Amino acid sequence: AFCGDIGLSSRRGAAMLSVLLGTAFLARQVWGLLADRIGGLRTLAWSSAVQGIALCGLLVTRNEAVLFSVSAVFGFGLSGLLPAYVIAIREYFPAREAAWRVPTVLFAGYVGMATGGWGAGALYDRFGDYLPAFVLGLAFNAVNLTLLLVLVVRDRRPPLETAAPARAGAAPA
Numbered sequence: 001a002f003c004g005d006i007g008l009s010s011r012r013g014a015a016m017l018s019v020l021l022g023t024a025f026l027a028r029q030v031w032g033l034l035a036d037r038i039g040g041l042r043t044l045a046w047s048s049a050v051q052g053i054a055l056c057g058l059l060v061t062r063n064e065a066v067l068f069s070v071s072a073v074f075g076f077g078l079s080g081l082l083p084a085y086v087i088a089i090r091e092y093f094p095a096r097e098a099a100w101r102v103p104t105v106l107f108a109g110y111v112g113m114a115t116g117g118w119g120a121g122a123l124y125d126r127f128g129d130y131l132p133a134f135v136l137g138l139a140f141n142a143v144n145l146t147l148l149l150v151l152v153v154r155d156r157r158p159p160l161e162t163a164a165p166a167r168a169g170a171a172p173a
Contacts, residue, residue: 002130006062016071023075031080040088041155045148047080052141059134082109116140 003013035043054074061067089101120133 003067005130008064008067012064016068019068020071020075020078023072024079027076027079028083030076031083034080035084035087039157040084040086040091041148041152043080043084044088045145045152047077047084048141048145048148050077051081052138052145053077055134055138055141059131059138082106085109 001013003016004010031043031047034046038046050073054070054077057066057070057073061070085105086102089105090098093101116137120130120137123133123136124130126132
């Protein structure tokens with residue numbers, strides 16, 4: 001709908017969505033590797049920052065080629081968020097609590113994303129422009145990133161180090 005409103009065909013909009021989703025699919029591997037090395041909380045901060053950069057891109061351009069790039073960056077940032085929350089939960093809480101903490105955080109994340117999409121549509125219906133929705137999305141992202149950075153700064157634990165996998169038959173250390 002955004003592409004149609006700025007004069008691009010729905011076919012181009014669908015292609016941009018495919019770029020976003022394809023990039024998100026591939027980027028999951030990158031975020032997983034990063035989380036293995038720096039931890040879930042720091043990965044959350046980085047993915048939130050990347051998503052904020054993409055939202056800024058949506059605010060400042062209507063150029064088709066740039067919007068394809070912004071779609072890729074947005075997909076890259078988006079794909080790291082919810083998995084990193086699960087990793088952070090596992091790092092900071094006992095495994096016996098995962099059965100209720102993980103679904104609670106995922107539920108909150110999915111509700112937040114659904115509410116964001118619905119709210120963006122309501123803002124567009126009210127103002128006839130996408131600017132208020134993008135600004136509000138950027139504001140929520142800034143709050144999220146600020147909270148994550150506060151948690152990262154307060155975290156006294158060193159970043160995770162990559163441990164070599166145990167060999168079969170080797171005695172535990």
